[in-house]
Amino acid sequence: MIKKNIVVIGSGLTGLTSAHYFNKANADFIVLEKKDTYGGVIQTVTENGFVFENGPNTGVLGTVEIAELFEEVADECKLELADETSNKRYILKTGKWEAIPSGLIGGIKTPLFTLKDKFRLLLEPFRKKGTNPHETLAELVKRRMGQSFLDYAVDPFILGVYSGDPNYLVPKYALPKLYNLEQDYGSFIGGSIKKGFEKKDDQSKKVTRKVFSAEGGLSNLTKALFKSAGQENFIFNAGNIQISKVDKGYLVKYENNGQISEIQADKIITTTDSFELENLLPFIPKEKMAKITNLKYARVIEIVLGFENWEGIELDGFGGLIPFKENRDVLGFLFLSSFLKNKAPKNGALLTLFVGGTRKDYLNDLSDDEIKKLVEKETKDLMGIKEFNPKLFKIFRYKKAIPQYGVTSGERFDTVEEIEKTNKGLYIGGNHKDGIGMADRAKQGKTLAYNALQYISNSLD
Ligand SMILES: Cc1cc2nc3c(=O)[nH]c(=O)nc-3n(C[C@H](O)[C@H](O)[C@H](O)COP(=O)(O)OP(=O)(O)OC[C@H]3O[C@@H](n4cnc5c(N)ncnc54)[C@H](O)[C@@H]3O)c2cc1C
Structure with missing residues (x-):
């Protein structure tokens, strides 16, 4: 059995941010991740001249923490801001794209x-x-x-x-x-x-409303954080993690390559989705845990389309969103190659679109072939192309993509706080509280690190 001051569960953006600050403070910590790599839902892929994301595509520089994270890893990863000349945003109305007005005249x-x-x-x-x-x-x-x-x-x-x-x-x-x-x-x-x-x-x-990515893709941000957090501080393929309370702190059991391992820890930070917590923290009474795990998530399908020669409508903006009232089968299109660099070959285009969500949840049950037909129809109808011949066609399905902060959220936040108070050294992070976007995740990751280290404000800066 090894001993660690802090064990972090999960190596998505939240866990990586905490790990980055722990390493900066020379803390004694380890990150356990069930998958074989870091980054969580942030995964960039390069294929056939296209650079695309499986999960989040862009964030908003809406917290100090995300802006500072980019500053701190600037040697390894360059912040990329959306091209301001392609800043139009479109909304579909009666089948036609209308630009969201910016000034008074446009508004009228x-x-x-x-x-x-x-x-x-x-x-x-x-x-x-x-x-x-x-x-x-x-x-x-x-x-x-x-x-x-x-x-x-x-x-x-x-x-x-x-x-x-x-x-x-x-x-x-x-x-x-x-x-x-x-x-x-x-x-x-x-x-x-x-x-x-x-x-x-x-x-x-x-803190601005500026839209960001990272040069070469968002995985360059997680790669830089992984490096700054110290690769030796991560254990991948850590399955069936179970945490129990012991005399002085916590005992973390997990499976790795068919072996059961144990870590004795003073502090635990979880950064997983809420539905993972029941198995991770079996010592929390079921009725309390239910107030956290009742959180509803949207199911979403993300589809990436890469065209070698774009012959559709002018992609002069950020993208187009489709109101529910329009009764279409796509939630919206992102024109990624129009506002981020090197996403598609010259004259080509990289588009990402989303299908499903909570209001058209049934679409998540369609087969890949059905999704292809749906996407072909909607792309021809809405993006002005005659031939549907993408060089790249990728489908990513998320059963629990985005948490929905509804009326039960207050009770959930209070329950997390109460559990943390009664279990000293336990910090329950993750997107079930503190916001869903990447900027929120960076903020929570840093706050978790500060709290666990019991640093007074800004002592890590
Ligand atoms: C399809 C999609 C599109 C999105 N688009 C945007 C966007 O455009 N802009 C934006 O700002 N945000 C977007 N988001 C949200 C954003 O991606 C997240 O807020 C952020 O990346 C989540 O980071 P995280 O570390 O909190 O969680 P995750 O990335 O989910 O990481 C959690 C990690 O914990 C690991 N884990 C889970 N359970 C266990 C366990 N039991 N044991 C060990 N490890 C475990 C997982 O494998 C994972 O690596 C999107 C999310 C999705 C799913």
Whole structure:
């Protein structure tokens, strides 16, 4: 049996970020990963001149922590920001792509929203703030902005980020920044304007809405973190991990190459999906664990298309999202080669599209052949190509892709906190709390490391 101060479970972006900070602090730690490699859902592939992702494609520099992570590994991995000249975002309305307006004139002219709702929007700053913390996103947006903003702005955005349903997601948990704009400033518009004028320190200036990837693909970020965390601090193919409480801390049992191994640890950090926790932490009472594992996930199919010669519509933007109301079988298209470098051969195009999500969950049951037919039809209809002849056609299925922060989230967050309080040295991370995006994961990974090391703020900087 070996002894370690800290055991981290999982080597996705969250676990890698914690490991990066542990190594920086010379901590005594080990990462156990059930798969044979690191990165979790972040996996970049190069094939036939295309560079594509199996999982997340781009993130938003929405936390200080993700910006600083890139700064800290800059020698090994270069941050790539989306090309600003291809920054249009499209929404499908009655079968036609409409650009999301940016300025006032565009906002007045756009056919995406009704005239009535455009006038209603002028009164948004004067509307009373909501009092129900469990109001759904759909209710909140209808109340403040109107049905057409829900249908043709928020709904497609939610399909793009959560593959989810605004009637299920609760903004207090799923979109806390938006929720707080209303709670703190009384208005989305007024709050955004006031926030824009607030003085920012150097750290908060790093938080932007800029879209990022890494040069050569997101795996270059996880590769750099793996290196900075120290490759010797990882054990892969660690199966059937079970943790029990012992006199002084925890005993971690796992299988590796047919052998059972044990680690005695003072502190445990889990970074897995919530549904893994029941097996990992059998000492947690079942009724408590159920409040964490009842978290609903969206099933999603991600399809990557690579064309050697693109002859469809002009790919002059970030991509197009498809509102549920349009009743199509695709959630949206990302025009990756138009805003990231070296994704496709010259004159070619790399597109990624998504199918399924919580509102069209049944599509996840289609066979690969059925998916191919569906994608061919939708791509011809919506992307203006006559011949469907992609050089690259990849299907990635995720049974539990994106957690849906609904009304039970408050209880889940409280339960995690309570379990951590009653089990000293246990830190339950992962995307069941603190946000779903890569920027959130980097923030949580760093916070977990700080908490486990009981460092006072910024002592690692
Ligand atoms: C299809 C898809 C598309 C996405 N798109 C975006 C996007 O465009 N932008 C964005 O910001 N975010 C996106 N996300 C979310 C983003 O990918 C995640 O927030 C982030 O990468 C998750 O990192 P993680 O480390 O928390 O989890 P994971 O990447 O899931 O890593 C968890 C790790 O733990 C390991 N593990 C699990 N159980 C055990 C166990 N019992 N024992 C040992 N190891 C275990 C897993 O093998 C894995 O390596 C997307 C997610 C998916 C699935």
